[in-house]
Amino acid sequence: MKTRKKALLVAVEASYGVSPDIATATLLTISELDSSPYEGDRVERTRLREQFGANAEINVAPFTTVTATIPLAGSGAAGTAPNFGLLLRACGLAETVTPTTSVSYTPATDDHESFTVWFVEDGQLQRVPGCRGTVEFALTAKELPTMKFTLTGLYQRPVAHATALAQTLVNIVDEIPVNKANTVAFSVHAHAGCGQSLSVNLGNTVTHRHLIGCENVQITDRAVAGSVEIEAPSIATKDYFALLESHEQVTLGAVDLTHGTVAGNIVQFALPKTQLSSISRSDSDGIVHYAMDLRALPDLGDDELTITFK
Known part of the structure; x- marks a missing residue:
């Protein structure tokens, strides 16, 4: 099999673990794709013998994980969800559509949807029902923005699949590089200096449960975290050391980034209450940069992060 001949499709499930027909699935744009097709908890089937020798190992709770790196871009039309919005929903994000204007995603604690994904690899296919997951976003200057999903x-055992996929790509445009021209706003606790990068990890705890009469994948917790790197300002301009100190009090502030200038391919990250929890220095072209870890905290609940496509 050729390693580059891969595809990923996804469809929402009406009932948990019950896959719809693959003909209804959405084809996704993928830059990297891999899977662990047969994971699970293993126990040894112990046997005593007169001779030495290994015992069989039994997978008592098989499951599958799929990792996919997907370009971060819009659908091409404001108010239309990008096709990978299905995976954002699989990561416990609630989708709100404002027709012709925007589509936003916010964390949800309850009522998580489930999805089936189909992992296609050069003539074979593995259907993976009941998927839920987590995602990490990465936007770095002079690079292309990405999302890495872990589902x-x-x-389900892989099967032969010689038939060409009928789906074509819809509701997606090409990503654009992160730079001054395209990334029009970036501020960290109200300081809009020169930015190098923003990463945001949704931080879901995703658990496969295999009990008597019950098997499912659940999202059981969430802790949104990430990091920022910026050109170091003078303390007179912005004293980040005072902001990240937590031994006397915790200071919260917003982190905001808007990438894209053309309607249909604009994405905005809003983290209104973040704690900067560490700081380190690095050299970039002879200029000092600060890299700071961040934690996104909720206010009223399920509001620590909003991702909006416009």
């Missing part, structure tokens, strides 16, 4: 689902 966990129920195990």
